[in-house]
Amino acid sequence: MAEKLKGETRESPDIARTALTSTAEAIQVNFNALPVEENAPDRISIRDVAKQAGVSIATVSMVLNQNPRISRGTHVRVQRVIDSMGYRPNRLAQSLSSRYTQVLAVILPPLRHAFADAYFGEILSGISDRAGKLGHKLLIEQAKPQYIKEGKHIELYERRFVDGVLCLGFNEKHTFLSDLRQYPMILVDNRFGDGLLDFVHCDYRMGAKQAMNCLLQLGHRNIGMIYAAPESPTARDVLEVYTTELRNAGIEVKESWLADGCFTDEGGAAAADLLTHRDKDITAVLCGNDKMALGAIRYLVEHGRKVPQDISVVGFDDIQHLAYANPSLTTVHLPLYELGVAACERLVSRIRGKVDRVADVLPTHLVLRESTSIVRTR
Numbered sequence: 001m002a003e004k005l006k007g008e009t010r011e012s013p014d015i016a017r018t019a020l021t022s023t024a025e026a027i028q029v030n031f032n033a034l035p036v037e038e039n040a041p042d043r044i045s046i047r048d049v050a051k052q053a054g055v056s057i058a059t060v061s062m063v064l065n066q067n068p069r070i071s072r073g074t075h076v077r078v079q080r081v082i083d084s085m086g087y088r089p090n091r092l093a094q095s096l097s098s099r100y101t102q103v104l105a106v107i108l109p110p111l112r113h114a115f116a117d118a119y120f121g122e123i124l125s126g127i128s129d130r131a132g133k134l135g136h137k138l139l140i141e142q143a144k145p146q147y148i149k150e151g152k153h154i155e156l157y158e159r160r161f162v163d164g165v166l167c168l169g170f171n172e173k174h175t176f177l178s179d180l181r182q183y184p185m186i187l188v189d190n191r192f193g194d195g196l197l198d199f200v201h202c203d204y205r206m207g208a209k210q211a212m213n214c215l216l217q218l219g220h221r222n223i224g225m226i227y228a229a230p231e232s233p234t235a236r237d238v239l240e241v242y243t244t245e246l247r248n249a250g251i252e253v254k255e256s257w258l259a260d261g262c263f264t265d266e267g268g269a270a271a272a273d274l275l276t277h278r279d280k281d282i283t284a285v286l287c288g289n290d291k292m293a294l295g296a297i298r299y300l301v302e303h304g305r306k307v308p309q310d311i312s313v314v315g316f317d318d319i320q321h322l323a324y325a326n327p328s329l330t331t332v333h334l335p336l337y338e339l340g341v342a343a344c345e346r347l348v349s350r351i352r353g354k355v356d357r358v359a360d361v362l363p364t365h366l367v368l369r370e371s372t373s374i375v376r377t378r
Helices: 002-011 013-033 046-053 057-064 072-085 091-097 118-133 145-149 152-158 175-180 204-217 233-248 265-278 290-302 336-351
Strands: 103-108 137-142 164-168 185-188 198-202 223-227 258-260 284-287 312-317 330-333 359-362 365-367
Touching: 046 057, 046 072, 057 072, 103 118, 103 336, 118 137, 118 164, 118 336, 137 152, 145 152, 152 164, 152 175, 164 175, 164 336, 175 185, 185 336, 198 204, 198 336, 204 223, 204 233, 204 284, 204 312, 204 330, 204 365, 223 233, 223 265, 223 290, 258 265, 265 284, 265 290, 284 290, 290 312, 336 359
Parallel strands: 103 137, 103 164, 164 185, 185 198, 198 359, 223 258, 223 284, 284 312, 312 330
Antiparallel strands: 330 365
16 A cells, blocks of 8 residues: 555655645544543532532532531531532632631640640640541641730731631740630630630549549658649649648648659659659659659669659650550540540631530549559558
């Protein structure tokens, strides 16, 4: 065939040009038959979802915005249609046309390693997981002095960056929190003494009571305490319960039994040094958090004191991996992940107007491990 075309081309150039033109037209026709973007099917719209689910567009919108007016059955049915059709709403357009941005902020104190801290990490995990399930994004900020001075915490609301704020790791000395009283805001794992700010925190009083009862039942009478942040109401709760339980047992609290550990492991070690030099008869120590407890244990062991044979140590938080410490740490379990979940849920309810006031306290319990034992007779 190729030889035939060659011969025809030599004999008649016009015939060759005609053949080439026909071939080019055929290629052009085939090319034009290919699907292009403008011929592609339109993106699935909210109208398509409503038609498929047999509901109104308004109902679909309310499902997307987690509106409590929608029944559970309708919500599940419409959500299944949304998932099966692969519908993805335009969140930017939604936020501009509705009252809500679907964004929550978490404000942390300006600590150097806040994001690596086990305590903050557990709470943030709970907040993040629950926010995602509720269809919200998270914005995380640190309340550095310049940030507060410039009023950035107020701009979060006034410029409609977020619907609400969760404040984690703050106490009464952080007076800027009062600026947020008029907005949806929840103080996480603490409260203000005046009770005017919404809060969700763990039951520190119950945890401290269980810890002290345990030590007293083990026969301890000379019990020291490593505390921190007396400006924090929940920290004061632990200190007050410690004092009350000793007095209820007929034991007068000595000032030499108290030391500030600054909520750090280094502070816990320094506080243990101070306590054991002040009173060599101390047989147990209650610590305001696990970091201080671990620091205290390290100091005691390095200086020839056996834990728990010579001194029992109790912590507070129950951060991960304490069961693998040596000795494993007896501590008060704070449901930190669940705390984050609850705080997020309550904030969304507050934003939607389902509640006017949030003041929740989550239960705690003591976890017995190897760092406590019956007092040894000296």
